[in-house]
Amino acid sequence: MLQFGGRVRGVPALASLVLLGLAAAxxxxxxxxxxxxxxxxxxxxxxxxxxxPAKESIMNACHRGCRLYSICQFVNGNTGTNTSKEECQxxxxxxxxxxxxxxxxxxxxxxxxxxxxxxRRKARPLMFGF
Numbered sequence: 624m625l626q627f628g629g630r631v632r633g634v635p636a637l638a639s640l641v642l643l644g645l646a647a648a649x650x651x652x653x654x655x656x657x658x659x660x661x662x663x664x665x666x667x668x669x670x671x672x673x674x675x676p677a678k679e680s681i682m683n684a685c686h687r688g689c690r691l692y693s694i695c696q697f698v699n700g701n702t703g704t705n706t707s708k709e710e711c712q713x714x715x716x717x718x719x720x721x722x723x724x725x726x727x728x729x730x731x732x733x734x735x736x737x738x739x740x741x742x743r744r745k746a747r748p749l750m751f752g753f
Contacts, residue, residue, distance in 0.1 A: 657697050663689035666734035671727060684724040688715055688731020696737065704737040 667685035671678065691714050695707035715728030 688728035692735040
């Protein structure tokens with residue numbers, strides 16, 4: 624990292640790399656701490672199917688966006704979903720060079736529900752006995 628006039632440069636890039644590394648790790652390992660991304664993955668499959676010849680790489684990028692958002696949400700805590708989405712989308716832009724993959728990753732960021740929504744969805748079946 625570079626230091627100019629007492630200020631550290633490069634911290635956002637380092638944080639993005641850490642987030643990408645965590646997202647690349649096995650999702651099962653982090654599901655308990657970071658939350659379930661199955662709803663988001665289904666949203667990716669619905670949105671992306673038959674849209675591109677490189678469907679698998681685009682689908683993977685979307686799934687990674689789902690996980691990146693949950694990581695950002697975990698790191699940010701209660702600071703708000705807008706902060707997490709902005710950080711997630713920034714990480715997507717740094718991670719992918721191809722526009723379609725960037726867009727798919729950002730779609731994953733936008734498709735992962737915020738923590739309060741996840742809790743509400745889990746509670747609904749319990750409340751109504753479904």
